[in-house]
Structures are given as C-alpha cells and as structure tokens.
Amino acid sequence: MADQRLPSRSENFADWYNQVVLRAELADYAPVRGCMVIRPYGWALWENIRDTLDRRFKATGHVNAAFPLFIPMSFLEREQEHVEGFSPELAVVTIGGGQELEEPLVVRPTSETIIGHMYAKWIKSYRDLPVLINLWNSVVRWEMRTKLFLRTTEFYWQEGHTAHATAEEAEAETLQMLDIYADFAEREAAVPVIRGRKSQSEKFAGAVHSYTIEAMMGDRRALQSGTSHNLGQNFAKAFEIRYLDQNNELQYCWTTSWGLSTRFIGAIIMVHGDDQGLILPPRLAPHQVVVVPIFRSEEEKSTVMETVERLAQQLGERFRVYVDRREGLTPGFKFNDWEMRGVPLRVEIGPKDVAKGSAALARRDQPGRAGKQFVDQAGLTETVASLLDEIQASLYQRALSFRQEHTHQPEDYEAFKDVVQNGWAESWWCGDAECEAAIKEETKATIRCIPLDQPGGSGKCIRCGNEADEHAVFARAY
Amino acid sequence: MADQRLPSRSENFADWYNQVVLRAELADYAPVRGCMVIRPYGWALWENIRDTLDRRFKATGHVNAAFPLFIPMSFLEREQEHVEGFSPELAVVTIGGGQELEEPLVVRPTSETIIGHMYAKWIKSYRDLPVLINLWNSVVRWEMRTKLFLRTTEFYWQEGHTAHATAEEAEAETLQMLDIYADFAEREAAVPVIRGRKSQSEKFAGAVHSYTIEAMMGDRRALQSGTSHNLGQNFAKAFEIRYLDQNNELQYCWTTSWGLSTRFIGAIIMVHGDDQGLILPPRLAPHQVVVVPIFRSEEEKSTVMETVERLAQQLGERFRVYVDRREGLTPGFKFNDWEMRGVPLRVEIGPKDVAKGSAALARRDQPGRAGKQFVDQAGLTETVASLLDEIQASLYQRALSFRQEHTHQPEDYEAFKDVVQNGWAESWWCGDAECEAAIKEETKATIRCIPLDQPGGSGKCIRCGNEADEHAVFARAY
Numbered sequence: 001m002a003d004q005r006l007p008s009r010s011e012n013f014a015d016w017y018n019q020v021v022l023r024a025e026l027a028d029y030a031p032v033r034g035c036m037v038i039r040p041y042g043w044a045l046w047e048n049i050r051d052t053l054d055r056r057f058k059a060t061g062h063v064n065a066a067f068p069l070f071i072p073m074s075f076l077e078r079e080q081e082h083v084e085g086f087s088p089e090l091a092v093v094t095i096g097g098g099q100e101l102e103e104p105l106v107v108r109p110t111s112e113t114i115i116g117h118m119y120a121k122w123i124k125s126y127r128d129l130p131v132l133i134n135l136w137n138s139v140v141r142w143e144m145r146t147k148l149f150l151r152t153t154e155f156y157w158q159e160g161h162t163a164h165a166t167a168e169e170a171e172a173e174t175l176q177m178l179d180i181y182a183d184f185a186e187r188e189a190a191v192p193v194i195r196g197r198k199s200q201s202e203k204f205a206g207a208v209h210s211y212t213i214e215a216m217m218g219d220r221r222a223l224q225s226g227t228s229h230n231l232g233q234n235f236a237k238a239f240e241i242r243y244l245d246q247n248n249e250l251q252y253c254w255t256t257s258w259g260l261s262t263r264f265i266g267a268i269i270m271v272h273g274d275d276q277g278l279i280l281p282p283r284l285a286p287h288q289v290v291v292v293p294i295f296r297s298e299e300e301k302s303t304v305m306e307t308v309e310r311l312a313q314q315l316g317e318r319f320r321v322y323v324d325r326r327e328g329l330t331p332g333f334k335f336n337d338w339e340m341r342g343v344p345l346r347v348e349i350g351p352k353d354v355a356k357g358s359a360a361l362a363r364r365d366q367p368g369r370a371g372k373q374f375v376d377q378a379g380l381t382e383t384v385a386s387l388l389d390e391i392q393a394s395l396y397q398r399a400l401s402f403r404q405e406h407t408h409q410p411e412d413y414e415a416f417k418d419v420v421q422n423g424w425a426e427s428w429w430c431g432d433a434e435c436e437a438a439i440k441e442e443t444k445a446t447i448r449c450i451p452l453d454q455p456g457g458s459g460k461c462i463r464c465g466n467e468a469d470e471h472a473v474f475a476r477a478y
Numbered sequence: 479m480a481d482q483r484l485p486s487r488s489e490n491f492a493d494w495y496n497q498v499v500l501r502a503e504l505a506d507y508a509p510v511r512g513c514m515v516i517r518p519y520g521w522a523l524w525e526n527i528r529d530t531l532d533r534r535f536k537a538t539g540h541v542n543a544a545f546p547l548f549i550p551m552s553f554l555e556r557e558q559e560h561v562e563g564f565s566p567e568l569a570v571v572t573i574g575g576g577q578e579l580e581e582p583l584v585v586r587p588t589s590e591t592i593i594g595h596m597y598a599k600w601i602k603s604y605r606d607l608p609v610l611i612n613l614w615n616s617v618v619r620w621e622m623r624t625k626l627f628l629r630t631t632e633f634y635w636q637e638g639h640t641a642h643a644t645a646e647e648a649e650a651e652t653l654q655m656l657d658i659y660a661d662f663a664e665r666e667a668a669v670p671v672i673r674g675r676k677s678q679s680e681k682f683a684g685a686v687h688s689y690t691i692e693a694m695m696g697d698r699r700a701l702q703s704g705t706s707h708n709l710g711q712n713f714a715k716a717f718e719i720r721y722l723d724q725n726n727e728l729q730y731c732w733t734t735s736w737g738l739s740t741r742f743i744g745a746i747i748m749v750h751g752d753d754q755g756l757i758l759p760p761r762l763a764p765h766q767v768v769v770v771p772i773f774r775s776e777e778e779k780s781t782v783m784e785t786v787e788r789l790a791q792q793l794g795e796r797f798r799v800y801v802d803r804r805e806g807l808t809p810g811f812k813f814n815d816w817e818m819r820g821v822p823l824r825v826e827i828g829p830k831d832v833a834k835g836s837a838a839l840a841r842r843d844q845p846g847r848a849g850k851q852f853v854d855q856a857g858l859t860e861t862v863a864s865l866l867d868e869i870q871a872s873l874y875q876r877a878l879s880f881r882q883e884h885t886h887q888p889e890d891y892e893a894f895k896d897v898v899q900n901g902w903a904e905s906w907w908c909g910d911a912e913c914e915a916a917i918k919e920e921t922k923a924t925i926r927c928i929p930l931d932q933p934g935g936s937g938k939c940i941r942c943g944n945e946a947d948e949h950a951v952f953a954r955a956y
Binding site for chain 1: 506508509510511513514515516517518520521522524525541542543544545546547548549550553565566567568569570571572573574575576582583585592595596599600605611615616618620622631632634806
C-alpha cells in the first residue's frame with residue numbers, strides 16, 4: 001500500500017485526502033451507496049476521541065443511554081422546521097417481518113423527536129431536572145454527494161440531549177458543551193477552532209440558535225467540527241415535555257442538543273497531514289510510538305529483538321506502543337508505512353544501537369533529517385514523553401499560524417470576494433439574510449459563524465455597507 | 479417508584495421481571511413496536527459488560543471496527559441457509575432521500591455477509607491472516623413476541639468476525655471465544671454457565687456448528703447467553719474470501735463469528751434478583767457502593783455530610799461510589815430504592831456513626847439483619863473490598879447451587895418429561911433430529927447444548943432408547 005507515492009497535497013488536495021484515508025487504512029468504501037466501513041485503525045482513532053470526550057461529558061454530570069434506531073414518521077412531523085429540514089434526507093423502513101408497515105419508520109437522522117417523547121414520559125417535577133443524557137450511536141442522512149468521513153449516508157457521532165427548568169440553564173448548557181468541544185479540539189486533536197453562533201439560515205432545523213466550532217483545513221476551507229443547539233421550548237412544546245415547578249405549576253422545559261461526529265476525523269487528516277500521509281496528534285493516535293527493529297541476519301535479529309521487546313515493554317507502561325514485528329519487509333518500507341499512518345514518533349533499533357545503548361528517534365511532524373535524533377536508551381521514557389508533548393504543541397501551533405496567515409480583514413467587497421477564494425474573511429455583517437444569501441451566490445462563501453469573541457463597537461457591512469454590530473467569519477466550507 | 483411492592487418473584491416470575499426492569503430504570507418501552515430505550519442505569523451496566531469483554535478481546539489480539547447498518551438484500555441471498563434463517567425477521571429500507579430504491583436495503587440482522595464482501599477485498603495473502611475484527615453495534619430482527627432485554631426488535635451486542643488460513647485455527651478461535659464468554663459470565667457476572675455445542679437444528683443459520691453458553695434463570699428455564707460459530711468455508715465460498723498460501727496457491731479462508739448481547743442483562747436480572755428487586759454482581763454494578771446519609775436536623779446534616787463526603791472520596795479511589803444527596807426523601811425510601819436497583823453494598827452514616835467513628839453496612843445479597851454490620855470508619859476501604867469480593871463469590875455460589883439442585887439425570891422418559899417442566903435434564907441423546915423434535919413437541923424442552931464436558935462412554939437415548947454417545951442438556955428456554 002505504502003510503496004506508491006501519494007498525490008501531492010498542495011496540487012490535488014481532494015485526491016490526496018481520499019488516498020490518505022484509503023492507504024492509511026482508516027476507512028474504505030462500503031458496497032452500499034454513500035456508506036463507509038471504518039477500519040480498525042480508523043476506529044481506534046474514533047475510540048480515543050470517544051473516550052476523551054466521554055470523560056469530559058461525565059465530569060460535567062452527563063450520563064449515557066441508548067435510544068432506538070427507528071422513529072415513527074409522525075414524530076418528525078410534530079416540529080415544523082425539523083421535519084422540513086430533514087425530510088429530503090430520510091431513509092425509510094416500509095417492510096418489517098415480511099409485512100408492509102402501517103406507519104413507516106424513519107431510520108434516525110438525529111434523535112430529538114424520540115427523546116422528546118420519552119422525556120415527556122419521564123419528567124414530572126422540578127426534582128427530575130436537569131436531565132443530562134448523551135448517546136453514542138450512528139445516524140443516517142441520505143446524502144447526494146458523499147466523501148469518506150466528511151459526508152456519508154451513515155455516520156457515527158454522539159448526540160447529547162438535555163432538559164432544564166429555565167432558559168438560562170439551557171443556554172448555559174449549550175455554551176458549556178461548545179466549550180467542551182473547543183477544549184477537546186484544541187488540546188486533544190491540536191485543531192484550533194473559532195467558537196461562534198450560526199446565522200439563522202445555517203442553524204439546526206428546530207433550534208432557536210446553534211453554536212459551532214469551525215476549523216480551517218489544509219486547503220483553507222472551513223469545516224464545521226461540532227455543534228451545540230439551544231432548542232428553546234420548541235421540542236418541549238411539540239412533545240409536551242413539562243414539569244411541575246416549586247409552586248406546583250406546570251411549565252414547559254427548555255432543551256438542548258449537541259453533537260460531534262466521525263467528521264472530526266476528516267478535520268484531523270486535513271489539518272495536520274502532509275505529502276507523506278497522515279500526521280496524528282499524540283494524544284489521540286492509536287499508536288503513539290512505533291518501534292521498528294533493524295537487522296540483516298538471524299543473529300542480529302535475536303540481539304535486536306531482545307532490546308526492542310525490553311524497550312517496548314518499558315514504553316508500553318506509559319504510552320500506546322506498537323512493535324512492527326512483520327517479517328519479509330524492509331525497514332524502509334516500514335518507515336514509509338508508519339509515516340503514511342501518521343504515528344507521531346518512530347523508534348529505530350539496530351545492532352549498533354544495541355551495542356551503544358542508543359536508539360534513533362524520528363518525529364513524524366518533521367520528516368527527514370530535521371526530525372531525527374539519537375538518544376540514550378537510559379531515560380528513553382522521559383525523552384519520549386517530552387517529545388510527544390512537543391509534537392502535540394507544535395502541531396497546534398502550526399495549525400494556528402496557518403489559520404492566522406490565511407484569515408483576512410478585507411477592506412472592501414472586492415477584496416473580500418478575492419480573499420474568500422483562498423482563505424477566510426472576518427468582516428462586519430449587517431445580520432440580513434438576503435445579504436448573506438447574495439454573498440453566498442456571488443462568492444460561494446458562507447457565514448461559518450458569528451464569533452463569540454467580538455471586536456466590539458460597530459462598522460459597515462462588508463457587502464451592503466449598512467450599519468453592522470457584529471463580525472462574522474466567511475469562508476468556503478465542506 | 480420504589481414505594482410500591484414488586485410482584486412476588488416465586489409466584490409471578492414474568493411480571494416480577496418486567497417490573498424490576500422498569501422500576502430499577504434499566505430500560506423502558508419505546509414508542510416503536512418491539513424496541514426498548516436503555517436508560518442510563520441499564521446502559522452503565524452494559525458499558526461495564528462491554529469494557530470487561532473488550533479487554534478480553536483485545537488481550538487475544540482482536541481489534542474493533544465499524545461496518546454499515548445497511549446490507550444489500552442480494553448479499554443475504556448468497557448463503558442459502560443464512561437467507562432462509564433470517565428472511566422472516568428482516569426490516570427493509572425501500573425509500574431513501576424521497577426516492578424508491580432500486581435494490582432494497584436490509585437493516586443488518588447480523589453482519590456476516592457484508593463482512594464477507596469486505597474481507598474478500600482486503601485479504602490477499604496468508605500474510606494478511608488471521609483477520610480478527612469485532613464490532614460493537616445494534617442489530618434488528620423483527621420479533622413477534624418481545625420482552626425487554628431478552629427479545630427486542632433492535633438489540634445491542636458485539637459481533638466478532640474472524641478469517642483464518644486453516645480449519646484448525648478457525649475451530650480454535652471459535653472455542654477460545656466461547657471460553658472468553660464463559661470466563662466473563664462466571665467471573666464478572668457471577669452467572670455459572672454450561673459450555674456446549676448446539677444441535678444441528680439449533681445452530682446459527684449458515685454455520686457448520688455453533689457453540690453456546692447456557693445459564694439457568696431463577697425460574698429454572700435456560701437462557702442462551704452467548705454463542706460462537708464455526709462457519710467453515712460457507713461464507714468464504716459465498717463471498718470468495720480467498721488467499722494465496724505459501725505455495726502461491728489460492729485457498730478459501732475459514733471463518734468464525736461470535737456474539738454476546740444486551741440479553742445478558744436479562745440473565746443477570748433473572749439469576750440474581752429477589753423480591754426486593756435487582757441484585758447486581760459487584761464487578762459489573764454501575765454503583766458498587768451507595769452511601770446514604772442519615773440526619774434529622776440541619777445541624778446533624780452538616781456534621782453527617784462532612785463525614786459522608788470524606789468517606790465517599792476515600793472509597794471512590796478504589797470503587798464506583800454513589801452518594802445519595804437527594805433532598806426530601808426519607809432514609810427508608812432511599813434504602814428501598816437502592817435495594818430495587820441492586821447496589822451490592824450500602825453504607826449508612828448517621829450522627830452516632832460520626833460520633834463513634836463507625837459506619838453501618840448493608841449487603842444487598844443478604845437483606846435484613848443478616849447482611850447488616852457495624853464497622854470502624856478506619857479501614858473502611860479494606861472492609862468494603864473484602865465484602866464486595868465475598869458478595870461476588872457468594873452470588874456465584876448461590877447460582878451454581880441452584881442450578882445443581884435443579885439439574886436432574888432422569889431414569890426414564892416419564893421422569894424426564896416431569897423434571898424438564900421445572901428444571902434441566904442431562905441425558906443421553908441419540909443425535910437424531912427427529913427424536914429431538916419429538917421431545918420438543920412432547921415436553922416443550924429443547925436441547926440447550928451438548929456439553930463440552932462429557933461423562934464418556936455411551937448409553938441409551940432418553941427417548942428412543944437407541945445407542946447414544948453423548949449427553950445433552952434439555953430444558954425449557956427463553
């Protein structure tokens with residue numbers, strides 16, 4: 001797999017992306033239109049993402065549960081915006097056990113409606129609130145143009161669904177989860193993000209407002225990488241989710257939902273990768289360290305493998321370590337293979353290293369000689385620990401600099417139209433949906449978000465020149 | 479919830495079971511026919527089952543992956559026995575994105591066929607073998623009569639799928655996974671099981687032969703609690719899963735599959751529970767210890783809570799501990815509530831305990847005075863550790879004695895017909911499918927398995943009197 005060159009990332013980003021996904025064996029095309037198989041290496045990455053998010057969810061009082069895959073069609077129809085948003089992309093079961101069903105069942109595109117139905121049954125009193133439930137599952141949206149991880153008919157995600165006694169609590173929850181996503185993206189995935197509000201035309205179907213984290217990919221397009229929705233009382237009213245307050249009066253709940261999906265794997269690939277393949281952030285990499293033994297004879301093999309196994313065991317107590325014991329492959333082939341798969345740090349042990357008590361280390365984020373160093377086997381664990389931290393920090397810094405370099409504050413609309421073709425624009429926006437639509441029509445750039453972090457004051461809308469209170473980030477997006 | 483009495487377990491086992499599931503908030507009925515919602519308490523139990531199995535799978539070289547929910551109908555038709563077995567229970571998607579689909583998609587009832595398709599693509603050489611992949615997902619089988627956890631239209635499970643170079647390796651894998659299930663059941667869930675082979679009429683549709691672990695429930699019926707299938711070359715031939723061997727010749731692979739589902743939660747409930755509700759084995763319990771503070775005034779509360787929080791933190795370093803801080807509920811209500819939910823050990827702290835440096839402990843497996851003891855707060859962690867071990871061992875021992883007591887070796891068919899109404903029979907069986915069918919017809923008992931552990935020698939078939947080489951276990955089953 002790794003012996004053919006990848007397409008150049010700078011020349012053909014889309015082709016480079018697909019080839020990296022396939023050759024690093026993250027995923028493969030399934031024999032069902034628009035679906036993917038996530039292969040063991042890709043799934044191990046998702047499991048690491050899941051575990052680190054799950055810890056954050058549980059630390060903030062959330063619990064996991066499981067809701068059915070099937071939702072009665074009539075449930076979706078109870079919330080007007082919701083059904084309009086999702087109708088075109090539904091997969092529908094019409095036959096069960098050999099019989100035509102009386103009411104067709106939708107394969108869940110998201111679970112707000114069935115959650116609403118159950119919460120209405122479970123929630124009786126203010127004592128039952130808040131309800132803070134998260135689901136790890138897959139959902140189905142019939143997509144026309146699909147792309148591995150970024151847009152597939154079935155995808156894996158978590159969906160959080162909470163119910164609260166007050167509007168303030170629901171808003172605080174929505175923002176808390178956005179912060180958790182941003183913290184995860186930046187600390188664990190080394191992906192810098194802008195936290196912001198979606199415009200009304202880009203919000204979730206059924207939400208009062210939606211928040212997002214937006215990241216810049218290696219081709220300077222934006223990727224919506226996680227979203228958190230304040231649903232107000234829309235679903236509470238559609239499903240009669242009510243509670244008796246402390247004065248024994250019936251009140252509607254306030255609900256939220258928030259999700260982050262396997263799409264984020266696409267972000268990791270597109271933010272960090274290079275012409276050699278994937279570069280995985282150490283905190284999420286399935287293998288943080290790969291050890292490659294080097295020998296030319298059976299005699300060399302036995303002395304080298306003894307050292308390799310000893311060092312691997314030692315490193316294994318602290319890191320996720322993989323020893324490449326494959327037979328019949330050259331070290332050079334193995335180096336390329338692990339570079340393709342983005343393992344952050346490679347340890348090479350040959351007969352000379354055994355004799356000298358040394359090891360050769362190669363950083364994936366600095367290919368070639370720059371990232372290579374020879375170190376003592378004594379203290380290897382500490383050396384590896386500090387290198388992995390350095391790689392993690394350096395990946396983040398590089399991605400941040402890249403985003404800053406390609407984020408512009410254009411002077412006027414002409415300059416705006418130009419910069420959004422190859423970067424992001426941060427500009428005043430009047431808040432008018434028609435203005436937003438015209439920009440999209442004229443430039444293919446959309447409002448990624450209205451950042452939470454605003455410059456203050458006011459200015460003139462980048463397109464229409466009207467009074468504007470807020471900055472928006474505009475970009476072409478996935 | 480906990481203030482109404484449960485139905486008596488001995489008088490109405492089925493009703494008792496349903497009420498325990500609902501009142502302990504393990505699961506609830508979903509608004510979709512035959513589906514369930516697994517509530518946070520039930521899902522936490524499943525997560526513990528998952529984690530402990532997953533460690534065993536990974537320790538034996540397996541990796542996780544994700545395969546699509548949808549399978550083209552034509553895939554199922556490629557393996558004759560398989561499609562005949564599963565056709566009557568399929569859910570079928572016929573509409574996607576508003577259009578009728580050219581080929582209907584089946585919602586996976588199990589993934590052998592789509593696995594077969596992908597393995598054929600991935601496996602080229604003996605160097606690629608074995609492939610050892612496991613999936614954690616849900617599957618759908620359109621069931622007519624459903625029961626929470628035991629038989630639902632959608633259920634959660636893991637399905638392992640492996641491919642090997644030789645028949646011997648495939649058989650060794652099939653038996654290894656059966657042993658892992660048995661080890662999990664006995665050590666973690668405290669559920670004693672009989673490991674055995676399924677008769678041909680009870681095997682998996684498409685397998686050469688199937689192995690099972692069978693457990694005796696509290697009403698003496700059997701529950702198939704996990705299965706492991708040797709698929710021979712059936713799926714390899716149907717999907718052209720082939721590899722080049724060391725002589726460069728093309729060979730068909732040998733494959734296996736094995737699964738354990740949320741049904742196992744039903745086994746835990748039915749094996750250990752009592753008239754007060756659930757009794758959870760300490761190794762799997764979401765909360766191993768619950769701490770209930772007891773006070774009558776605000777002043778008492780503040781001193782009690784100080785001790786409670788200190789002890790809970792200390793215990794929390796080693797156990798899964800829950801502090802019941804709920805306001806406005808009496809201690810008695812809380813005791814009943816946690817008994818219903820089966821928490822293995824309760825720690826009660828009142829003002830006298832604070833003064834004396836003591837704590838009251840109550841074992842869930844010994845309700846009433848027998849399970850109550852007063853201990854020093856000093857050394858509480860060690861006391862709790864040894865009590866939890868004792869509870870775990872005692873639950874296993876009790877379930878084993880119960881099974882032994884209700885497993886019979888009847889002298890003749892008349893005695894056989896009698897004992898299988900209220901227990902298990904272990905008897906010689908001639909191996910004839912007609913004889914098996916007649917027994918089922920006449921007694922409602924089926925062959926649960928032909929135990930791996932055989933007495934040796936031979937005897938006369940319990941029904942027809944013909945020569946028989948093997949013992950079989952017969953029972954009425956879920």
